[in-house]
Amino acid sequence: MNIAYFLIPKSSVAYLYDDFTFRQGLEKMRHHGYTAIPVISRDGRYVGTASEGDFLWRLLSEDAEHPRPCSMRDMEQLRVRDILQSNNYPPVRITVGMEQLLHSAMNQNFIPVVDDYDSFIGIVTRKDIIRYFAGEARQETPDLLRKIV
Template structure:
């Protein structure tokens, strides 16, 4: 399973020169926790999260106002996204294995990764996207894999699909190794599939 199979697309992005309030409003409206930040050419230049936007925005305890601090002065608060965003953001590619995407998220303690194709932001993968793909039932996986294989064989039922603990087993005959490889690729593209097993191609 690849990043492109589970990513959200199109992506909600925000300009690096947008006001912090505009980014916060977009996050709220779209129910997301982070936004890719782009420049005037649409290229990724950063990521901004809820915590970034909250920085310097949440009022201090009223008792703390008895001891004024320069960093609580509204005039000193960051006004544009570029002032609060994380620069040099971690990103991934559409063909990246989801297991590698999850490992990168955990290693760098991020909750979402923008997906880049030739430098353009084409999607975003969140931890929730990965979890949603992983918790599909075996029955749901079997039904979707079977449907894709039946479509590939022009509506026939050349192969039978069984799934246990996310592992797909495809039984049936194959014309050659190329057809077997195609069947395996089709099965792997179904979100939630952990591995695919097949038999051997028929003897010619």
């Protein structure tokens, strides 16, 4: 099965640019209600995925012993690319098989998909992958029952 069938294209996905300010990124995540969102460069290349935790850890890492309120001015100086942690949402190529996609979905809510030039082209959600494998399992059940009987 070709994963392009499950692909939600970039034009239908909310994402952040890596040069967005901390504040812009946080506001966009809040507006959409996401806990994680893809981050791309201005030329369309996938950079990583920003999560609520990335924003939170950045706020706490400044001065953990003497926390202070962050002003909006502070948030305007920091860029989204500066807060990204290690890439815990690795992308897959559009040519990847369903088994590899399932393996990725065990650790991610969505899987970023890139083309051969590492340009972000969309996402595949865990929900769609589960639906596919659940449907496949239902189709195999009658054959299994016939073998038993």
